[in-house]
Every structure is written in C-alpha cells, then in structure tokens.
Amino acid sequence: MTVRRWALLAALLGASNAASAQQRSAADVAPALQPAVSAYRTGDRAAAETAFRALVPGNADAEAWLGAVLLDRGADREALRLIQRAADAGSAEGAHRLALIYADGLAGVARDEAKAAVLFEKAAVTGHVRAQINLGILYLSGRGVPRDLAQARAWLEKAAASDDPQALYTLGRALSESMGQAAADPVRAADLYRRAAEKGHMLAALRYGLALADGAGVKQDLVAAQRWLTQAQQRGIPEAALALGDMAARTPASRDKAANEKVVKAALAWYEIAAAGGVPSAQFKVANAYFAGVGVARDPAQALLWYTRAAQQGLPQAQHAVGIMLTGGVAGAKDPVEGYKWLLLAERGGHPDTRVVREKAAEQISATDRQRAEALAQSFVATLERPIDGSGVGPASASTPPNR
Numbered sequence: 001m002t003v004r005r006w007a008l009l010a011a012l013l014g015a016s017n018a019a020s021a022q023q024r025s026a027a028d029v030a031p032a033l034q035p036a037v038s039a040y041r042t043g044d045r046a047a048a049e050t051a052f053r054a055l056v057p058g059n060a061d062a063e064a065w066l067g068a069v070l071l072d073r074g075a076d077r078e079a080l081r082l083i084q085r086a087a088d089a090g091s092a093e094g095a096h097r098l099a100l101i102y103a104d105g106l107a108g109v110a111r112d113e114a115k116a117a118v119l120f121e122k123a124a125v126t127g128h129v130r131a132q133i134n135l136g137i138l139y140l141s142g143r144g145v146p147r148d149l150a151q152a153r154a155w156l157e158k159a160a161a162s163d164d165p166q167a168l169y170t171l172g173r174a175l176s177e178s179m180g181q182a183a184a185d186p187v188r189a190a191d192l193y194r195r196a197a198e199k200g201h202m203l204a205a206l207r208y209g210l211a212l213a214d215g216a217g218v219k220q221d222l223v224a225a226q227r228w229l230t231q232a233q234q235r236g237i238p239e240a241a242l243a244l245g246d247m248a249a250r251t252p253a254s255r256d257k258a259a260n261e262k263v264v265k266a267a268l269a270w271y272e273i274a275a276a277g278g279v280p281s282a283q284f285k286v287a288n289a290y291f292a293g294v295g296v297a298r299d300p301a302q303a304l305l306w307y308t309r310a311a312q313q314g315l316p317q318a319q320h321a322v323g324i325m326l327t328g329g330v331a332g333a334k335d336p337v338e339g340y341k342w343l344l345l346a347e348r349g350g351h352p353d354t355r356v357v358r359e360k361a362a363e364q365i366s367a368t369d370r371q372r373a374e375a376l377a378q379s380f381v382a383t384l385e386r387p388i389d390g391s392g393v394g395p396a397s398a399s400t401p402p403n404r
Helices: 003-012 031-041 046-055 058-073 075-089 091-104 115-125 131-139 151-158 165-175 186-198 204-213 222-234 238-249 257-276 281-291 301-313 316-328 336-348 354-362 367-379
Strands: none
Touching: 031 046, 031 058, 046 058, 058 075, 058 091, 075 091, 091 115, 091 131, 115 131, 115 165, 131 151, 131 165, 151 165, 165 186, 165 204, 186 204, 204 222, 204 238, 222 238, 238 257, 257 281, 281 301, 281 316, 301 316, 316 336, 316 354, 336 354, 336 367
C-alpha cells in the first residue's frame, strides 16, 4: 500500500452513529385497539382518531391513545386532559403516555425525567412493553434515575421477552456496554441485533453488520456484513454507508496501482453518501479526502465546507481542522476570531493536539479578539443534522425514535 493511501485511510477510519425506525405492529395492544393503533402507527391519524373516539367510553387505554393522536395534531390541552385522566384511571397506556409528555416536556408541561421514570415504572410493572423499554433506556443513560446498567438490563430483558424488535435492539445495546460488575456480552448482543434485524429493525441491521465485519461476538463474515449494511443503508441508515466505506478502506492493498485507486474511490463514494446524510464522522472523512486530494481533486475550499458541517455538529477533530484553516487562511481569507473560536471548542471537546495550536494562535490575535472568540465559543450549541442514537425515549423527539 502506498504511503499516500495509508495516510488517507488513517484519517478516514472511525466510528459511526446510529438512527432507528419505528415499529408499526399493533400486536402489543388489546385486540379491540389493534386496528386503531395500527392506523395511528402507519400515519393514518384521521382514521385512528375516529376509531379511538368510538372506543373511548369506558376504555381508559383508548382515551390515552386518543390523547396521543390529539397531541400529534397540536391539540395540547385536550390531549393532556385525556392522557392524565386515563393515567388516573389506572391505564398503563395512560401512565406511559404521560411519562412521554414529561420525558420530552410536551403539551406545555415542564420536562421532568424523574417524574417520567416514576410513570414509566408504573406502566412497566403491568407488563407494558414500551414502558419497560423506555424505563430501561433511562437507567441505561442515567436520565431521571441514577445510571444503572443492571437495572437497565433487567427491564429490557422483560421487554425483550415479547420479541419486540426495539426491545431486542436496545437490550443488545445494553449488553454491549459494561459497568461495575455488569460485564459486556458481545456474543448475546450480536444475537439480539440479528434477531431484531431479521424483524426489520434497521439500526439493529447496522449493529449486526458491524459485528460481522469486526468479528465481535460472532464469527467474522465480510460478505454477510456487507449484505446487512447495504440493506440498512438502502432503508435510510446513512451510518451504514460509513461502515461500508470503512470496509472498503480496509481492503488489503495490492501491487496493482489502479486497483488501489479503485478501492479508495469506492470508500470515498460510500463516505460521500453518509456525509450527505448528515453523519459527522463521514463529513470529516470526505473533508480529509478533499484536503489531501486523494480520490478527488484537491480542493481546500470544499474540504472546509465539509469540515465546517461536521464541526457544527460538535465533532472535535473537525473543529480542530476548521480552526487551523481559518486562522491560517488555508482556503481563502483568514478569520482569526472564528478560527480561534473553533480551536477553543476543539480543545474543550478533548482533541489532544489543539491546546498547542490554540496557544500559538492566541499569540497572533489581540486580547479583544480573543474575548470575542471566547464569547462565541461560550454561546456555541452543536446542531445535529440527524439523530445521535436510536435507543432513546420519547415520541418523535429530535434525538430518538418513538417507542409508541
């Protein structure tokens, strides 16, 4: 392999984020509710509302579901009244729906994840699968409750007994981690990802493909890995394109220069798909390619555009690169204040090489400019282009799939 290709691949290989899809089955609710819930989950909210209204008299669960429909169309006051009344009547669905409201701060209610955890548990002890999943997620992430991997796994085990694909996937995530005496179990995690993927859960397909590619908890099988990752990519998971790019980039070099260049271009093509889909680490890799002129014509301005997109999402290595380019005027005019801002953010984000660069940059700008840059860094809020993870709580929130 040429030194040039090694340099590119060293910069391009990295980790991926994830996204998820909503399960549409209504098998987790009482038979009388299934047609209405199925209509709701497939997006026919008008039909769902009509069906739920017909069921509401004497049915607190239907009242909770009707509240969910109304919440989706912005009728917050009536939605909250119905969901609260259903919860007060002892409906597990009502408690679950009210927990979702507190978890995300919906319907004018202040966000209160501790209260959400109490409500999720109230529903979870009755066997409500999605409440069990959401409670497990809160314990897994330490939101509203102390982070407790053992408790997370216990609730997710209960949910996974139903064979729900989201439960299988989230339990796999919990078993991929370790904390205290709770050791990771990559073998079982991989099996759970497989089971969820076979049921159509594309985040699980991504995770199973990664496990097959790395031989993590399952025998390495690059052909099968590519098949699962391709399926996930085709069904809306751009992180799978990132993984496919990484697989291509790891292809052993040959003595055939043209073959090596073909491999680099194949990897870059996958990275470009992932980058366009909003994956920050893929954006960083595409920027590296444009900056180095490997696989594409060298174009520092294009590199800066991709670095900036990743930097805006909070990727420290991209922030470091943008900071260097702007303070040095690499892609055009210098912007020392903006550049220093990005170096501050990269350093705060833990980039190991930024401190030395920032200190040198500080010597080149005035105290006033440094103060301006520090104020900009202080007010910076990362803006994600896509969800950061698919094992979260909440109905259609910015960061999570709905565990409806």
